[in-house]
Amino acid sequence: MNIIATQALTKTYGGGVTALSDLTVAVEPGVIGLVGANGAGKSTFIKIMLGLIAPSGGSVRVFDLDPVTETDKVRARVGYMPENDCLPPDVSAAEFVTHLARMSGLPRTAARERASEALRHVGLYEERYRQIGGYSTGMKQRVKLAQALVHDPDLLLLDEPTNGLDPAGRDAMLALIHRIGTEFGISVVVCSHLLGEVERICDSLIAIQGGRLLRADRISSMTAASDVLAVEVTERTDELATRLGELGLPVTREGRMLLVPMESDLAYDQILRAVTDLELNLHRLDQRRHRVAELFTAKETVDV
């Protein structure tokens, strides 16, 4: 079953900015990366799924519910971690997360227990009675994640969860998200402009550019083997390139690697023979895999 399905979803803001255009996508459960450059329309998509803003055209269903007319039902099943800093500095994490649990409808005692549990899951149990204002950026991001988890949702929508974190903090946050997705059985949509980050922890990707869908697929399909052979020798790469050229193979060089299209089954054997004839040490010879970054035509659109 799809957890999210859109049909020709479009959002035009006042002033004529089209943030989403004709977006049709069906999303299965799992850890899903929503990637695109700044301004691609990721936050707009998330806000529409939460019923915070209405689409200008097309439709969206979350757990087969309409976020516009069944907003409460959608929010009961969805946890949201916003991008911006939005935490009150003068209360403790325990008080804040308990308060949000109460707002989601839990009785007082259950709310307190669930808040402690959510803060334990994100690694803030020991620090939960300290005021949020004294927390580091990484701890604040964890509080935001805990409040998204507190009402035991089936889907988490995380908007740029690694924002402002140093490399170690990023790794820890990504590991935590991956654990939530795999161990808790909650589906997670991780929204990011950093393709390399989401690629590490997601099963599938939705890539958008300028509000339009580039591709939605499992990462394993996106990185399927290509019809190009990559060959690398430990030294004398130029000599091998010349020899392969003489054999009529169209060779291109990429750093220390030579790339040869597999136009026929012969290419593989010809390369091996050339390496042997020249008495070179073969470092690698394999079918090159597609890279997810190839999705984005212009290199500068995402940081890989």
Ligand SMILES: Nc1ncnc2c1ncn2[C@@H]1O[C@H](COP(=O)(O)OP(=O)(O)OP(=O)(O)O)[C@@H](O)[C@H]1O
């Ligand atoms: N409330 C608004 N009014 C007018 N234009 C808006 C509004 N919110 C977003 N936009 C515009 O819509 C486009 C998509 O913005 P959105 O925030 O959804 O992108 P994003 O992919 O989340 O980018 P970022 O990573 O920078 O948050 C941008 O051009 C943005 O300037």
